[in-house]
Amino acid sequence: MKKILLTCLGIGCFMVCMGVGRSFVNDYGFKKAPRVVRKIGLKNFDKIALAAAYDVIYTQGNDYSIQVIGPEKNVKLASFEVNGGTLTIRAKRNIASSFHFGFSGSTDNVVIKITSPDLIAATVTGSGSFKAPRRVDTDNLVLTLTGSGDMLFNDVICDNYSAKLTGSGDLDIKKIVAQTAVLSVLGSGDLEVSQYNVRKTKASLRGSGDLDLVCHDCGVLNAELTGSGDISLKGSVQNVVKNVRGSGDISDATTRK
Known part of the structure; x- marks a missing residue:
């Protein structure tokens, strides 16, 4: 009987601890962290390659614009470069696979808004997301998705x-x-x-x-x-x-x- 009581008490304490942990993460985790906007001054690209677990929202427009929105700690980890007309987006370190309880950064909380005059190719590698909610008007379009991510074009x-x-x-x-x-x-x-x-x-x-x-x-x-x-x-x-x-x-x- 004493062993049963001790076992029940142990399970009860474990459940309480887990409940407190989840509550702490939900109340004070990254999703509640202040969001910042980081502007990237890159231009002259008509192809976008996403190689990180970010959410990209693309809009065709007259000018170039890149905005990274999310917790400051995560926003700083986003890496951008333009080479041969391709804008490549990466994470500076693989934070998605690191062991944490919600206190460290996550690429899931970062949204990247991109505008460019033209788009002829979009590539997603991994578990990222690329969405173009508005019309895209171009000559030729090549879409490539490799992995478990998702890609959406409305028009x-x-x-x-x-x-x-x-x-x-x-x-x-x-x-x-x-x-x-x-x-x-x-x-x-x-x-x-x-x-x-x-x-x-x-x-x-x-x-x-x-x-x-x-x-x-x-x-x-x-x-x-x-x-x-x-x-x-x-x-x-x-x-x-x-x-x-x-x-x-x-x-x-x-x-x-």
């Missing part, structure tokens, strides 16, 4: 575009008007696209992921699937060519023009 107008997803991330293009498209999924990620007036589309999936494509008044569509994943095709097209190798499925609900 795009371009001539040609490609979207390549490798890993377990999510890549979502709500609306894009273009002439040609190349879509690729390798792994277990999810790629969703709603496209308009695209004359020629090549869509391929290798692995267990999902590729959802909605076509509005489009031309020829080639869909290739290898593995156990699923490709979903909807909308109106001129012709669809399908090739399946493996246990996956290409669901074709398109109508012919």
